Amino acid sequence: MKGGTVQINWHDTKPVLTLDFHPISGLLATGGADYDIKLWVLNSGQAQKKIATATYQNSLSYHGSAVNVLRFSPSGDLLASGAGEGELIIWKLHSMETSQTWKVLKNLSFHRKDVLDLQWSTDCAYLISGSVDNSCIIWDVNKGKEDENMTNLLEGHFHYVQGVAWDPLSKYAASLSSDRTCRIYVNKPQTKTKGAEKINYVSQHVIAKTEQLTSAKTHLFHDETLPSFFRRLAWSPDGSFLLVPAGSYKIPALLLPGASKPVVAVRFCPVAFNLRRLGSVGFFKLPYRLVFAVATLNSLYIYDTESIPPIAILAGLHYAAITDIAWSSNGQYLAVSSRDGYCTLVEFEIDELGLPISLADEKKDSVHENRSPDVREPERMIIETTTNNGCTAADSEKRVATKNEGKQPSPSSISTPIPNKPAKRRITPMAIDPQ
Numbered sequence: 001m002k003g004g005t006v007q008i009n010w011h012d013t014k015p016v017l018t019l020d021f022h023p024i025s026g027l028l029a030t031g032g033a034d035y036d037i038k039l040w041v042l043n044s045g046q047a048q049k050k051i052a053t054a055t056y057q058n059s060l061s062y063h064g065s066a067v068n069v070l071r072f073s074p075s076g077d078l079l080a081s082g083a084g085e086g087e088l089i090i091w092k093l094h095s096m097e098t099s100q101t102w103k104v105l106k107n108l109s110f111h112r113k114d115v116l117d118l119q120w121s122t123d124c125a126y127l128i129s130g131s132v133d134n135s136c137i138i139w140d141v142n143k144g145k146e147d148e149n150m151t152n153l154l155e156g157h158f159h160y161v162q163g164v165a166w167d168p169l170s171k172y173a174a175s176l177s178s179d180r181t182c183r184i185y186v187n188k189p190q191t192k193t194k195g196a197e198k199i200n201y202v203s204q205h206v207i208a209k210t211e212q213l214t215s216a217k218t219h220l221f222h223d224e225t226l227p228s229f230f231r232r233l234a235w236s237p238d239g240s241f242l243l244v245p246a247g248s249y250k251i252p253a254l255l256l257p258g259a260s261k262p263v264v265a266v267r268f269c270p271v272a273f274n275l276r277r278l279g280s281v282g283f284f285k286l287p288y289r290l291v292f293a294v295a296t297l298n299s300l301y302i303y304d305t306e307s308i309p310p311i312a313i314l315a316g317l318h319y320a321a322i323t324d325i326a327w328s329s330n331g332q333y334l335a336v337s338s339r340d341g342y343c344t345l346v347e348f349e350i351d352e353l354g355l356p357i358s359l360a361d362e363k364k365d366s367v368h369e370n371r372s373p374d375v376r377e378p379e380r381m382i383i384e385t386t387t388n389n390g391c392t393a394a395d396s397e398k399r400v401a402t403k404n405e406g407k408q409p410s411p412s413s414i415s416t417p418i419p420n421k422p423a424k425r426r427i428t429p430m431a432i433d434p435q
Contacts, residue, residue, distance in 0.1 A: 003334075003346030004051040005317055011036065015320070015339040017229070018069045021328045023270075024076040028054060028326075028335055030343065031067030036060065037081055039102075042333060045347060052333065052347040060102050063087055068229065069117050069324075073124040078105070078141070080127055082115025088129055090141055108139050108149050117232055119166045126151065126199065128173050130161030136175045136185075138201055152201050156183055159224055162231040169239040173201055176231045178224040182207040182244050207244075221247060228297065228321055232265035236290055237272065238359050243292065261296035265324055268292045271331035273354030275306055291353055293334055295322045300336055300344070304353075317344045331356070 010016050011032030018031040028040040037060040043053045065084030072079050079091040079102060092105040113132035120127055127139040138152035159179035166173050173185040184205040189197040209217040221244075233244045245263035269291040276289065284290075284305040291311075294301045300322070302312040318338035326335045331353060336344040 001312060001346060001348050001352055002045055002049070002051045003314055003344060005342050005344045006051070006054055007342065008054065008056075010341060010343055011038065013341045015066075015341055016323065016337040016343055017066060017339070018324045019335050019337045019343065020071050020324075020326045021333070021335070022072050022076055023074060023329045026328055026330075026333075027057065028333075029070055029072070029079065030337060031070045031081060031083075032341075033066040035063045035065060035067065035083070037063075037067055037070060037079075042328075042345065046349065052345045054343070054345065060091060062089055062104055065114075068114060071118055071120060073120045074122060075124045078120075078124065080118055080120065080141075082118050082129055082131075084114045086111035086113055086115060086131065086133070088115050088118070088139075090127075106141075106149070108137075108141075110137060110150050110153075111135070116161065116230060117163045119164055121166050122168050122170055126166075128164045128166055128175075130164040130175055130177075132160045134159060134161060134177070134179075136161055136164055136173075138173070138199070140199075151199060154183075154185060154201065154203065156203050156206070157181065162229065163233045163245070165233045165235050165242065167235050167239050167242075168237055171239075172235075174233060174235070174242055174244075176221070176233050176244055178226065178231070180208060180219045180221045180223055182221065182233070226262050226264075228262065228264040228323075230264055230323060232267070232324065234266045234268055234292070236268050236292075237270050238286075238290070240286065241284070243268075243294075245294075261298055263294055263296050264322060265295040266292060267295075267325045267327060269327045269331045269334075269353070270329055271353075271356050272359045273304075274357055276354065278307070288357055288359070289354055291331070293325050293327070295325045295336060297321045300325070300334075300346075302334070314344070314346065318342060 010030060011034045014033035016030050016032045020029050026042065028042055029037055030040065031037050039057040040054040041057055043055060045052045063081065063083040065087065067081055067083045070079060070081040077093045082088050088108040088111060090105045090108065091102045094101050094103055111129065111131040111133055115129050115131050118127055118129040125140065125142055127141055128136060130136050134157045136154040137150055139149045140151045141149060143149045157175065157177040157179050159177050161175050161177045163176040164174065171187060174182060176182045183203050185201040186204040188200050188202055190200045191197055207220060210220055231245050233242060235242050243266040245266055273289040273291065286305050290305045292303055294303065298318065299313065299315040300317065301310040303310050317336065318340045320339035322336055322338050324337045332348055334346040
């Protein structure tokens with residue numbers, strides 16, 4: 001593994017606020033405070049035993065304010081970017097004989113203030129966005145008219161929505177806010193007159209507090225003083241669990257050793273790996289290894305689900321806060337952006353993280369053996385369940401979160417019953433309290 005900060009002019013020395021890899025070509029897209037999206041070709045440094053480098057390809061200029069988040073669709077033919085003043089743009093890839101170009105497809109207008117985070121559904125048909133206007137919106141990007149794209153307006157939060165995530169199995173969505181809550185939404189489709197179903201996500205759980213031995217309820221997440229614009233949470237690629245940043249230092253949920261600063265983003269490697277079977281005891285009992293990166297304000301930690309200690313730590317990379325992290329689709333590269341105007345690239349050697357395996361094959365094996373991924377059960381997690389009349393009630397179900405600590409200025413369970421249909425076997429996200 002080789003990694004380091006690439007000393008090039010990424011966004012005219014302005015803060016780099018977000019980045020993502022194209023799932024097919026491997027192009028790296030970055031968004032910054034210069035209002036532009038830039039595309040980069042990565043050059044491997046393995047032959048020279050140096051860190052990878054990036055070569056500028058072109059820019060996508062349309063936004064009128066800083067680009068806070070960008071994400072490629074899983075198919076690779078669409079790109080969504082969110083910026084200040086509620087700007088949310090969908091770009092479409094146009095292929096020509098000798099080149100490819102990105103053009104604006106539509107402008108999704110409804111957010112009243114800055115869009116801070118977004119994510120695509122697995123089928124590329126829907127998009128979820130979170131904003132400084134305290135709301136989440138689910139968009140149907142295939143609707144022809146721009147004023148018909150909004151499918152769900154989720155207004156349960158009381159402060160900025162700084163992170164959103166979509167369950168890869170398309171059953172749940174999640175949002176994280178500086179109001180110190182994480183909300184889990186479930187899809188309860190509505191049947192139209194012609195028999196077709198319309199997606200309808202409603203708030204099912206509110207993760208807010210935990211109960212200590214003294215029976216006092218304490219907040220799980222930091223308030224708006226956390227020094228980051230973003231709280232980017234992530235679902236695992238198999239849909240088995242959700243990692244949530246900005247956890248309170250006093251309340252361990254998933255106690256990962258190493259981080260001493262607030263966690264602002266987590267991101268899973270899209271590739272699953274064979275178990276190494278080294279005898280270590282991890283939090284998750286999975287038939288494969290998942291690798292994920294955890295970004296604090298000033299460091300990067302890489303973990304896997306088979307062991308507790310981090311498998312790699314990169315510290316002192318930047319002079320300002322880290323803003324986003326991204327994995328290439330083959331797991332070869334990990335990229336980090338920062339408000340200091342630079343990005344860090346980490347390149348892994350072939351099979352360095354392990355022997356890649358197919359999650360689809362593993363799921364078939366799990367179904368055949370009548371088993372599903374397991375997680376150590378937590379205790380004393382308090383979940384508020386939203387009822388149909390909008391009220392909340394205490395519930396003993398448990399879900400998610402990641403440990404962390406720090407302060408921040410204001411930003412500009414038990415598993416549910418598994419159905420008897422083998423094809424849909426999965427584990428519901430749950431909080432983890434190592435004791």
